[in-house]
Amino acid sequence: MAFSPFQWLYSILQWILTSIFSPDPPAPGARLRRPKIAIVGAGLTGVSAASHCVGHGFDVVLFEAGGKDHLGGIWSKVNSTSGLQIHSIMYRFHPGVKFDEGYPKQNAIVGQVEKLWKMYHLEDKTLFNTKVEKVYKDKQNRWIVNDPSNGRFDGVIAAVGTCGDPKMPHLPSQDKFKGEIHHSSNLDGIDGKGKKVTIIGGGASGVEALEWAVETGASEINVLARSDKWIVPRNAFVDILLAFNIFGQETLFSWVPENILRLFFYRDLKDIAPADQGLFTETPMVNSEIFRQIRQGKAKWLRGDIEDLTEQGVQFIKRAKGVPKGGPGHSLLVEADVIIMATGYKRPSLSFLPDEVFEEPYGPPRWYLQVFPPSHPSICANNCTYVNAIGTVGNYHIGIYTRLLLMFLVDPLTTPKTFWMKRWIDMTSTLKALAPTRAFDFFTYSELIYWFCFVVLINPFRWKWALFVFFGIGKGLPAQVVGHEDRLRNGLGYKKSYLD
Numbered sequence: 001m002a003f004s005p006f007q008w009l010y011s012i013l014q015w016i017l018t019s020i021f022s023p024d025p026p027a028p029g030a031r032l033r034r035p036k037i038a039i040v041g042a043g044l045t046g047v048s049a050a051s052h053c054v055g056h057g058f059d060v061v062l063f064e065a066g067g068k069d070h071l072g073g074i075w076s077k078v079n080s081t082s083g084l085q086i087h088s089i090m091y092r093f094h095p096g097v098k099f100d101e102g103y104p105k106q107n108a109i110v111g112q113v114e115k116l117w118k119m120y121h122l123e124d125k126t127l128f129n130t131k132v133e134k135v136y137k138d139k140q141n142r143w144i145v146n147d148p149s150n151g152r153f154d155g156v157i158a159a160v161g162t163c164g165d166p167k168m169p170h171l172p173s174q175d176k177f178k179g180e181i182h183h184s185s186n187l188d189g190i191d192g193k194g195k196k197v198t199i200i201g202g203g204a205s206g207v208e209a210l211e212w213a214v215e216t217g218a219s220e221i222n223v224l225a226r227s228d229k230w231i232v233p234r235n236a237f238v239d240i241l242l243a244f245n246i247f248g249q250e251t252l253f254s255w256v257p258e259n260i261l262r263l264f265f266y267r268d269l270k271d272i273a274p275a276d277q278g279l280f281t282e283t284p285m286v287n288s289e290i291f292r293q294i295r296q297g298k299a300k301w302l303r304g305d306i307e308d309l310t311e312q313g314v315q316f317i318k319r320a321k322g323v324p325k326g327g328p329g330h331s332l333l334v335e336a337d338v339i340i341m342a343t344g345y346k347r348p349s350l351s352f353l354p355d356e357v358f359e360e361p362y363g364p365p366r367w368y369l370q371v372f373p374p375s376h377p378s379i380c381a382n383n384c385t386y387v388n389a390i391g392t393v394g395n396y397h398i399g400i401y402t403r404l405l406l407m408f409l410v411d412p413l414t415t416p417k418t419f420w421m422k423r424w425i426d427m428t429s430t431l432k433a434l435a436p437t438r439a440f441d442f443f444t445y446s447e448l449i450y451w452f453c454f455v456v457l458i459n460p461f462r463w464k465w466a467l468f469v470f471f472g473i474g475k476g477l478p479a480q481v482v483g484h485e486d487r488l489r490n491g492l493g494y495k496k497s498y499l500d
Contacts, residue, residue, distance in 0.1 A: 007101070010089065014098045021472055022095035023055025025120045032059035035154035035409040038145045039063065040132045040352070043073020045383040045398055046159035047113050048094040051120040052402040056475060061153070062122060063145060065131040071117060072110040074163040074345070079187045081212055082106045085204060085286040087236035090392035094399070095472070103234075132352045135379075143378070155409050157402065158353065158381040163345035171200075173309045177339065184209040184342040192216035196335050198314055199223045200306065201342030207287045209340040210299055221299040222334050224316060226325050228274040228303065230284035231291075233265055239286060242279070243391035248447030249435035250278040269294060272301055275322045280444065281436045283388045304329050314339070350381060365440040366425055369451055371401055374421035380405040388437065391445025400452055403469045411482045413461040424455070 026032060037053050039046050042064035050060045070076050083106065084091055088099040096119060097112045117123070127150070135145055135156055142152040166183045174181070182190055184205040197218040199209045202225025213221045232238060242257060258279050266273045269291055293299040305326060308315040313336035319329035350357075350364065357373035358364070365385040367373050372380055382401045383394065408415045416424075425439075428451075432439040456462045456469055464481055467474035 010102070011098075011100075013089075014092070017092070017095050018098065020095075023052060023472055025051075026054050026057070028121055033057055034059065035406065036060065036151070037155045037157055037405070038135070038143060038151075038153040039157045039159055040135075040145075041065075041073065041159035041161065041348075041384075042071050042117075042126055042128070043159060043161050044075060044093050044109070044113055044394055045161060046073070046157070047071070047117050047122065048394075048398045049157050049159055049382055049402045050122055050125070051094055051096070051116045052399050052472065053406065054120050054122070054125075056403075056406065056472070058406060060122075060125055061145075061151060062126040063130050063132050063150075064126060064128050067128050070128075071126075072113040073161050075106055075109045075113070078106055078185050079208075079212070080106050081187070081215070082185075082208060084109070085207075085234065086239055086393060087234075089236055090239065091394050093394040102236075134352050136354060155378045155380070155405050156353075157405065158350060158379065158384055160348040160350065160384050162347055162384060162386055164348040165346050166341075167343045167346055168341055169343055171306060171309050171314075171339075176311055177309045177313070177336075178311045179313075179337045179339060181339045181341065184340050185345075187212050187340070190216075190338070192218040192338055194219050195337040196220040196313070197222070197338045197340060198334055198336035199340045199342050200314075201225065201344070202227070202229055202301070202303075203342065203344060204285050204287075205344055206340075206342035207285055207290050209342045210293060211289060213340070214293055214298055218338075220335075221293070222336070223299060223301050224306065224314065224334065225301065225303055226305060228272060228277065228321075229282065230261070230274055230277070230279050231265075231272070232261065232284045232286055234286055234288040239390075240392070243445040245280055245390070245444045246446040246450055247432075248280070248443040249432055249437070250280045254278050254280055266291070271321050272303075278436060280390065281388070281442055284390065302334070307331065312336070348384065350384065353379065353381075362422060362425060366429070366438075367440075368416060368421040368424055369401070369404070369455065370440050370443075372405075372416070372421065374418045374425070377408050377416050377418075377421065378405070385440075387440070388442040389444065389448075391448070397445075397448060397452075399472055400469060403472060404452075404455075407462065407465045407469060411461065411465065411478070411485075413485065414459060414465065416455075416459075 036059040039050050039060055039062045042062045046062055050062055053060045064070055084103045087102050088104055094116055133146055135143055138144055143156050144152060166185050168183055192213050193216055195218055197213040199206050202223055206223055210223055262270050262273050294301055302318055304316050304318040306314055307317050314334045316334050317329040317331055319327055356375045362374050365387055370385050371382055380401055429439040456466050464478040
């Protein structure tokens, strides 16, 4: 491997972040304290959140519906050729994670999840093949998962993610097609060499399938997309810069980055750029490879609607730029030997949570900080109420959300009241009332950091926890303060913390 100064500096940066911010794993067999947290899902977010909890001395149980081969969540189910679209500096989902390259593949990502799982001794705290059907409270106000035999918990982290089973819609006249049909997540072992490959879906899965088709030697590649979607360069600096929009929505100046992208990135392919959709309305695709493939004539990008399937391929209505879905266009036959369904994944259900957390107008994602239901601040739906965003993914915020939950549970004076949680939601909705999307359907990472800062600063009792919440350090001093507060509360007959 050629020497790369940037990669060397990145390795140094990861070492520094791990040394300073990664909590120490507990000693094998160490007795962990309350609060005890139930974590639903042993994917990337679940394992990371569990590592933060036990690293700070608090007990957990991980519930995973699948077997051990599902450790890593969606990453355990995708193709071995799948990799990050964004730079891994924006995907360090725990301070202890270390990537050897900028855009690691599936096995490297799952490997880091497994490393955390073992490093923090989560083997004995994980219940595989245990689907969570319901979560409810007992008479002592503690959480029960499915039934009391699984223990009782002070808090719950829902970490089921946003990608579950593959979506595999039935295409019109699908039985007529004589070729192969596969989902984009199931391409390992499929041979596309010399074949005409048609990819249905123009999202991130579609781009990944396009890259697979090029690598496998397909003779012809067509991507059929129903709508245009913003594509941004695979460049960490550009991606971080776009996330600096603290308003989390389209602004009077959004035309600047949009036109810069059209001029310097899309260039001769401006027809693919969205005509009537702002950049800050939906999660963009992060990819530079797709334009190179189109310019080299290795792939075609067609906008339109599927009319029917025939023996030879897809009867397709090609629409001009600006014509809406289902609008008029030109009918053509897109011949195919292999059809790849890049149609995404079903969103996992949160229906195991109590019914009251779904009551409108405060149902997900309209929750406190998007993840805490106002009726139950001891629940944190970490990384599974997300809809659309621009910014770093699976990164800094997993630890912050987890430590916010720990702070709420450990220090009653920091726990938000239902009334004020709803007022924060109302305030954020009002601030984004003019946004093309609803307040919590799109955000930027800078806006997310603003949310965190605001909720810590607004409550003086949370100030002592600031270093712990944001960086995972300095728990000792606020814990001592809470101990003194406990003695005062005990004398006045108030609820004590778990630090006694």
